[in-house]
Amino acid sequence: MKGSILAMNKNKFVYAAFLAIAFAATFSACKDKRSTGLEYARNMYDPIAYNPDQPNKNFKDGKTAQLPPANTKPVGFEEYDEYPNTLEGYNEAGAKMVNPLTADSINLEQGKHSFVVFCAPCHGEKGDGQGHLVKIEKFNGVPSYLTGASSRGGNMIDLTAGKIYHTITYGVNNMGSHASQILPIDRWKIVMYVQQLQKGQ
Structure with missing residues (x-):
């Protein structure tokens, strides 16, 4: 007890x-x-690494953000120098470049997804040149893949894979380059999907 x-x-x-x-x-x-x-375990949420714009005593110039060493390339980078950003380079790419990917349902679906994200705001989801940016009159003169004329000659419906790839890479007129946003393999998937839209599918 x-x-x-x-x-x-x-x-x-x-x-x-x-x-x-x-x-x-x-x-x-x-x-x-x-x-x-009171703060518990600050090191759990305070970054230990330097921010890119922070001074850094570990480098001679005192900067954290350093240029990459000479002659280095980012992972996944592919050279595209053989077809320059000229009309001649565009026509040569159109004649020589062939899509290296197989036209299967997976590549087409992934191409469609990238097209909707990057291209449809101007070109429209059907490739008719009536994307929502065109409809609010922010951009004019976006051609249809089926009925439009290319500003570099010929009809949009006749564009080859190489010409479409070249245009995605460098841009043309109001369309800027998408090389920094879209990896080469994804550009080819978009090309594949655009060619499907050219057929009216």
Whole structure:
């Protein structure tokens, strides 16, 4: 009996101590309105690495953002110098470049997705040149893949895979280059989907 009373008193003491600590913590947090309170494990959410625009004593020039070493290329980078951003380069790409991907349902579906994200705002989801940016009159003169004329000669419906790829890479007229946003393999998937739209499918 005496032991059970001691155990109950011990439990009450622990409970009272917990309440006192909780009250003290709450009171101290409310005391200074500008205080952020106690912080636990700051290193869990404060970055250890330098930000790109931060000074950095580890480099001679004191900058964190460094240029990559000479003659290095980003992962997945593919040279495209053999077809320059000229009318001659455009026509040569149209004559020589062939889509390396197989025209299967997976590539077409992925091409459609990329087309809807990057191209449809101007070209329209059907390739009719009536994207929502055209409809709000932000851009004019976007040709239809079925009935439009290319500003570089010929009809849009006759554009080859190489010409479409060249245009995605460099851009033309109001359309800027998409080389930095779309990987080469994804450009070919878009080309595949555009050629499906050219057929009216």
